[in-house]
Amino acid sequence: MWRTACVTCTIGCCKTLEEEKTMAMASMIPLCSSADLVQGGRAVPFDIVYAGQTCRAFAIRYQGQVHAYLNRCTHVAMEMDYQPDRFFDDTGRWLLCATHGATYQPDTGACSGGPCRGGLVKIDLSEQDGVVHWHTAYNLKPLEF
Numbered sequence: 389m390w391r392t393a394c395v396t397c398t399i400g401c402c403k404t405l406e407e408e409k410t411m412a413m414a415s416m417i418p419l420c421s422s423a424d425l426v427q428g429g430r431a432v433p434f435d436i437v438y439a440g441q442t443c444r445a446f447a448i449r450y451q452g453q454v455h456a457y458l459n460r461c462t463h464v465a466m467e468m469d470y471q472p473d474r475f476f477d478d479t480g481r482w483l484l485c486a487t488h489g490a491t492y493q494p495d496t497g498a499c500s501g502g503p504c505r506g507g508l509v510k511i512d513l514s515e516q517d518g519v520v521h522w523h524t525a526y527n528l529k530p531l532e533f
């Protein structure tokens with residue numbers, strides 16, 4: 389695969405052209421304070437445009453790391469929270485769809501049980517200096533006001 393130099397490397401060894409394009413087009417959108425995301429606790433919801441449609445998304449903390457997904461079950465395209473912003477099961481180990489009980493891994497969004505068909509759509513997050521940001525991508529954009 390053809391490679392090109394990136395910002396930190398001048399010999400063209402670390403990023404493909406496609407990766408560079410993706411990084412160049414992505415931007416970071418402030419989402420919430422780090423303190424708003426508690427292990428196994430309530431999610432922080434946000435709205436995004438996914439593949440041209442306005443959708444709900446949510447961010448959670450699991451094993452110290454922050455993660456975000458489209459709030460759309462892969463069984464039937466429905467929002468998953470059983471109460472507003474509640475996605476974790478009672479054990480805090482799985483993300484649960486309230487409709488038919490599909491379960492997903494909190495750190496990857498992969499289907500782990502029930503009727504789900506594949507994994508959740510993952511949204512990149514970063515956390516720095518007490519602030520969590522979500523990252524845009526070619527198919528994930530902020531709402532236009």
Ligand code: FES
Pocket residue numbers: 461462463464465466468485486487488489490502503504
């Ligand atoms: S809609 Fe989520 S399990 Fe059926």
